[in-house]
Amino acid sequence: MATIKQHKAIGEDLWKGRTEKINAELFALTYGALVVQLIQDYEDYAEVNKQLEKMGYNIGTRLIEDFLARSSLGRCADFREVGEVVAKVGFKSFLNITPSVTHSAPTAGSRPGSVPQQSSVPTSSFILTLDENPLAEFVELPEEALEGGLWFSNVLCGVLRGALEMVQMQVQAEFISDVLRGDESTEIRVSLVKYLEEEVPVGDD
Amino acid sequence: MSHHLFLLSPSDTPLYSLTHYSTKPAQAAAASPLSANLPTWSTSAFAGTLTALSGASSMTQSHYVQGSGVKMGGGQDRHVIQMIANASLDAIEDVMRRDGAMYLKSVDKFNEWTVSAFVTPGNMKFILLHESKNDEGIRLFFHDVWELYVKTALNAFHTAHSAIRSPVFDTRVRASAKKHL
Numbered sequence: 355m356a357t358i359k360q361h362k363a364i365g366e367d368l369w370k371g372r373t374e375k376i377n378a379e380l381f382a383l384t385y386g387a388l389v390v391q392l393i394q395d396y397e398d399y400a401e402v403n404k405q406l407e408k409m410g411y412n413i414g415t416r417l418i419e420d421f422l423a424r425s426s427l428g429r430c431a432d433f434r435e436v437g438e439v440v441a442k443v444g445f446k447s448f449l450n451i452t453p454s455v456t457h458s459a460p461t462a463g464s465r466p467g468s469v470p471q472q473s474s475v476p477t478s479s480f481i482l483t484l485d486e487n488p489l490a491e492f493v494e495l496p497e498e499a500l501e502g503g504l505w506f507s508n509v510l511c512g513v514l515r516g517a518l519e520m521v522q523m524q525v526q527a528e529f530i531s532d533v534l535r536g537d538e539s540t541e542i543r544v545s546l547v548k549y550l551e552e553e554v555p556v557g558d559d
Numbered sequence: 560m561s562h563h564l565f566l567l568s569p570s571d572t573p574l575y576s577l578t579h580y581s582t583k584p585a586q587a588a589a590a591s592p593l594s595a596n597l598p599t600w601s602t603s604a605f606a607g608t609l610t611a612l613s614g615a616s617s618m619t620q621s622h623y624v625q626g627s628g629v630k631m632g633g634g635q636d637r638h639v640i641q642m643i644a645n646a647s648l649d650a651i652e653d654v655m656r657r658d659g660a661m662y663l664k665s666v667d668k669f670n671e672w673t674v675s676a677f678v679t680p681g682n683m684k685f686i687l688l689h690e691s692k693n694d695e696g697i698r699l700f701f702h703d704v705w706e707l708y709v710k711t712a713l714n715a716f717h718t719a720h721s722a723i724r725s726p727v728f729d730t731r732v733r734a735s736a737k738k739h740l
Contacts, residue, residue, distance in 0.1 A: 379713075386715025492713035494725055499716070 361438055362370055365446030368424055371448065374490040381513040390507060399502030406505070410512020410521075421447065429521075433546050434459060436481030436523065440514065440544070445482075453542075455481040479545035481530065495534050505529040507540070512545055522550045562689045562735075562740050564732070565644050566708065568720040571680035575723040579736040643667075644686050647674040673676050675729060677701035683708065690704035693740065707731050 380414035425443055430436045434457050441455045480548045489507045505511075512526035519527045524547040531537035566575040646665040654663045655678055667674040675697050677685040685701055685708075711717055711728045 383713065383715070390715045492710055492715075494714050494716065494727060495595075496716050 358438060358442065361442035362426060362446075362452070364427070365443040368447035369442065369450050371424075378488055379491065382482055382489060382493075384470070385489045385509070385542065386493055387523070389504075393499070393504075399499060399504040403430035403503070403505050403508045407512040407515070410509035411516075412512075413509070413517035414516020414518075415520050421517070422521075432459075433478040433523075434480070434515045434546060435473035436518070437482075439484055440518075442516070451484060451486055451489055453484045456483065458479045460461070468544055477546050482532075482542045482544065484540040484542070493534060500535055506534050507532070511542060514542070518544075519550070522552070524548050524550055540545060560690055561735065562687055563640050563644070564704070564736070565684075565686045566704070566723065567648075567684040567686065569684075570720070571648060571684070572720065574683075575721065575732075576730075577729075577736070577740060580738075581740050582588055590619055591604045602722075615708065640672075640688060643669045643674065643688060644671055646684060647676070648684070651678070651686070652676070662701055664700060675701075677705065679705055681710070689740075696739040700735055703735040703739065705733070 367396050389402070389406070392405055395398070396402050396405065421444060424447070427439060427443065430439055437455045437457055446452050457478075457480045459480075479498040487507055489509070492508060495504065495506065499506075505528075508529065512530065514527040515525055525544050526547055527544045529544055530543050531541050534540075560581050562579045562581070564575075564579065565573055566576045568574055573625075624655065646669070650707040651663065651674075653665050654676070659680055661680070663676045665673045666676050673686050673690070673692070675687045677687075681687070685704055687697060687701070689697070702729060707728055708723075711725055712719070713724055714725070717723075719720050
């Protein structure tokens with residue numbers, strides 16, 4: 355299995371090798387306009403969060419194909435490695451940022467396909483700490499958004515959920531803190547719910 | 560020595576105003592933390608009392624667009640300041656047509672007040688009323704305010720040409736004022 359250094363190198367290569375990049379300001383402005391429009395349409399911040407997550411989910415299910423095709427990485431040994439790959443290779447190749455990962459798995463993680471962890475034991479999870487967020491350049495949340503509980507970059511959670519679901523992992527991704535809301539750092543917690551059996555995806559009958 | 564800054568949209572709507580006192584002990588009570596320098600349209604009774612107390616110093620203006628022009632007791636200068644600022648707009652436009660530069664130095668003079676202006680490429684006007692001469696400092700200050708304004712304008716939650724309420728912007732403008740003026 356690739357080591358951390360190799361992951362970093364792969365991520366770097368993927369980013370450099372990518373021919374179509376988008377201007378960061380344009381990206382941030384577009385995303386900002388999107389969020390503001392959603393807020394105007396739904397007028398409920400919890401709903402906006404949900405919609406952002408849904409949009410991210412749709413992006414993630416497609417993104418994983420691109421990612422696997424370019425990186426040609428094999429299956430991850432355990433959830434810990436999933437966290438490493440997501441942070442060092444995934445985020446790096448698409449957003450050119452490398453969030454730091456903190457794992458919290460009670461055991462060394464399980465092989466894919468094995469019995470999911472019991473609910474009495476806390477499931478594996480990792481926390482991504484983003485020191486910079488290209489989606490939130492120039493953004494300042496107004497009062498109402500702060501009170502309403504808006505997670506501005508919630509699309510990222512959706513992307514993680516969608517992408518990992520396509521590789522047979524059902525996860526829950528959520529923001530724990532966000533500098534836009536005045537917290538110290540921006541953190542996303544990704545916790546493994548269960549490994550999925552090879553089956554027809556939920557909702558596709 | 561005080562300075563009054565106004566940010567005006569292309570349609571001459573005030574979007575932001577600030578009164579800054581430099582740290583020169585010129586004013587009597589003015590150096591006190593006049594937190595009533597709210598860069599908004601909301602005038603409070605507190606501001607009125609303070610105005611009456613601090614005599615010659617001017618306080619923040621009521622929002623021009625609101626039109627109600629809340630009159631507070633005392634503080635005659637406030638209206639004078641507003642009048643001077645508005646009157647200078649004509650002079651600014653004249654100079655704008657002639658001179659293509661952004662920083663129009665001093666466009667108008669009224670008693671002891673000089674009006675300096677800065678016009679951004681987006682036709683935003685920054686007007687500064689000041690008593691003393693400080694070209695270089697004022698130029699740097701205007702540039703700082705311009706950068707801060709651009710950053711605020713890029714915020715997705717900011718509607719173009721609407722009043723600027725961001726506390727971050729306010730803090731930074733004050734810091735810049737302290738540094739340059």
